Each structure stands twice: as structure tokens, then as C-alpha cells.
Amino acid sequence: MGAKTFVKNKFQQIKQYKFLFEELVKRNFIKKYKRTILGMVWSVLGPLMTLTVMAVVFTQFFGRNMEHYIIYMFCGNLLFSYFRESTKSGMTSLYNNAKIFSKVNVPKYMFLLSSNVSSLINFGINLLVLFVFCAIDGVAFTWKFILLLYPICCLVLFNIGMGLILSALYMMFRDMQYLYDVFTQLLMYLSAIFYSIDAYDLHKQYFFYLNPVYVYIRYFRKIILEGVIPKPTFHLLAAGYAIVALIIGGIVYKKKNYKFLYYL
């Protein structure tokens, strides 16, 4: 079977299960917000409170010589929270639905994709809040803002790939959740959310690009704060991370798909 027919079959399958997908997204929403307006508000309030605390604490240390420091932090927080939330909920998405897929024959990736949609919507809401902040803070809106779609798409794919890998790992090892918490905590400090990497010399700065999340954050800041379109190589790097994650995730999923039942 060629790659083309494989993709075509998958596409057919996705179409067939569109209804299931919608129902799963709906379920995740109901569960998350518990049918309350406050639940929706909370998804914006939470990040804003973090931002406020960070602004109060860090402006003195890192923000003195930086214009639009709040926006700078907001970009970092926004993308990193999306990455963290999406991969964390993706990780548990398979295991939490094990009762279902061990009884009914459904494509398991649907659980992962639907959980990704929930966090993507959350991200979208907070992105709008970021734009409001930009307007208040006097950041100039340019046509280049449209390019933000590029890192967003890359991050969505990257998150799906990571979700595929992590959900398989979580099926096998129940303590992945705690290990991943530690990992994301460390990664957050390496993502230059509240500080600038300019303090390091040029060689060391390159190490930050080993962190995919930082690459996407950097893209956002370049467009929003500097009004500069990143270089083509930068675009390649951003897409590269997403594709690699997706390929590894796909291989892991394909290999383990029918073996998950052993771990239940």
C-alpha cells in the first residue's frame, strides 16, 4: 500500500468519524467548564493572574530596559501554556478513554485530536486577549501579524506529535505524568519566558533554539515586538520540529496501536 492510498484511507476514516469527533470535543468542553460561565472566564483569568504576578516580580529584574515587557512575557506565557496544556491533556487522552476503546472499535487518535481541539480553543481565546493588550500597550499592528498563523500551525502539529508519543508512553508507564511535569517545569525555564537571551553571548544563544517551544515564542516576538519577518532558515526550523514530532508520534502510534490493550 502506497503512502498516497494510506493518506486517502485515513482521510476517509476521519470523514466517517466526524460526528464522533464533534461529540468528543463537546464532551471535553462540558467536562472542562462544567457548564458554567465562570469556567470559560477562568481559562482567561488563570493566565492573566500568572502574568500579573510575573509582571510584579520580574519587571524590576528583567524588564527595566525593555519596551513592552508585558507583551514580551505574554507571548512566552501564551505559547508555553498552550504547549503544556495541549501535551498534558493529550498524554492522558488515551488512558482516560481506555474503557471505551477496549470495548468499541474506534480510531484511538480521535481521543487525542479532540483533546487538542479543546486546548487550541483555549489558546485562541487567550490570543485575542494578547491582541487587546497589544492595543492597550501601543504596539503597532501590521499586516505581518497574519504570519503568526505559521508558528501557530507548526505548534499545533508539534503538539499533536508530542501527544502521540506521550499518550503511548503514558499507557505503558503510569508515572509519566509526574516525570513530564518535572520536564515541562525545566523546559519552561529554558524557554526565556520572562528574561531575554541577549545576556548570553552569541554561541550560547544558539542552544536556545534546540528548544522547539522557544523557536515558536521567538517567532511571535519577532513579528509582534520587532515587526520583523524571521529568516527562511528560521521557518524551516519551526516546521522541522513539527514534522519530526509528528513522524515519530505517527510511528509510535502505528506500532503500539493494537498493543495498548495489553497494558490495561
Place this chain on the structure above:
Amino acid sequence: MGSVIIEAKNVSVEFVTGDLRNIGLKEFVMRKLTGNYKIEKFSAVNDVSFEILHGDMLGIIGTNGAGKSTLLKVVTGIMRPSKGRVTVNGKIAALLELASGFDPDLNLKENAYLRGAMLGYTREFMDKKYPEILAFSELEEFEQRPFKQLSSGMKSRIAFSIASMVEPEILILDEVLSVGDGAFREKSEEKMREIIDKGKATILVSHSLAQIRRMCNKVLWLDHGKQMAFGNTDKICDEYQEFLDKRKSEKKKKHSDI
């Protein structure tokens, strides 16, 4: 007699069990290092072949751990055989452990739609069928309640209603033929017979030989994953009964020896 609905040819399913269940990464690494990590492979189903034609009702019998559930999982496509193949012509609905897999936070309608979606139906179909499902379950007044507030009897009632309203072509029954209290039990039994008559084929797993004799025209007998016999109902049921009796008396003998 018509076309072949389900064909299983030399189906074997390998199952892995042991330390891989419910283990943490840290524990896994430690056990690997100390050589204390044991996994066991075994054939849950070993070289099983059978054929179901249009209109057939197959009974699967065997003691616990014979591989009945695993075989059903292969037929429904949840598991893949490690050897052999299964061909299925038709839409399957499996009534395995009816009430499980519902979401406690969703209400009755949302759960019904979700279940319908999982069984592979469209929204239009569910829009059309949902009133019937609700009416059949007789749970109209609980429509808006989250599932966690319903009793287990109510849950299995709605589960049965969904499963039976969606018109499966091939029905797989795992020990369930009826649910609920007196009146509803009668109603569900009747409904079940109707589905069986309407559908193309049915597979019934049961420990009740009387039930199998009464309903099935073919029987598959499994023991420890191996196929002991397939074919004529009465003959195989007699053999199985003999096998059970023999085992029972052997056990008794062992007991009296001690």
C-alpha cells in the same frame, strides 16, 4: 441459505501479560536492571476457524479463560489476530459489558449521542432515532440528569435501548439478553428477539447451555484458546456437558483424597 457473513480462518491471538501492567518508568528501569522484569506471552486464541452464514446464530461456549472474549474482540476489530484472518461483511454492534464506557458528567442525551457516534452512526441518524431510544428506555424524566446520578439499572436500560435501536446487522451478545426489572426485562427480551430476526447473524457467548441449545444453530467450543469443536449444536453441547461433568467429578475426587 445465503452468503458468508463472518469467516475466521486459523485465527491466533497472542496476548502479553505480566509486569508490564500498571508499572512506572522508574520501576521498569529498576526491574530491567535487576533482571526482575517478567513478561509472559501466551496464545489467548489458538488456531480457531469458523464460518457464519446469513441467518446463523453462533453460540460460543467454554470455561473462564477459554479465550471467548478475546475472540470477540478480534471479530469486532478491537484486537488484531497475530495469525490468520477474520473477514466480516456487515455492521457489527457488540453488547459487551453494556453499561460501561458512559461518561458520568454527561447527561442522558449527550451520552446517547456519543455512544451512537462511537458505534459509527451519523448525527442525522441519531436525531431520528433518539426519541425512540428515550421512549424505549422509559427514562424521559431523567433526560437532563448527569449520568452519575442515575442508578446502575437505569444505565443498563439506556445502554440496551441505544444498542438495540441502532439496527445492527451483526449482533454480538456477551451474556446479556435482557436487562432491568420485570416489565422492562420482558420488553427487552422481546426486542432482542426482534433484532436477531431482523439482523444478518448473531454471536452469543453464554454459560447457559440451555440457552445455547434453545437459540443457536451452530456452536464453537473453546478451551484454553484451542478450538475443541465447531458445528452441530446438540452434539457439541452434549460433549461439553460431559467434559464439565468429568472435570467436576475429578475435582471432587481430589477433594476427597485430601
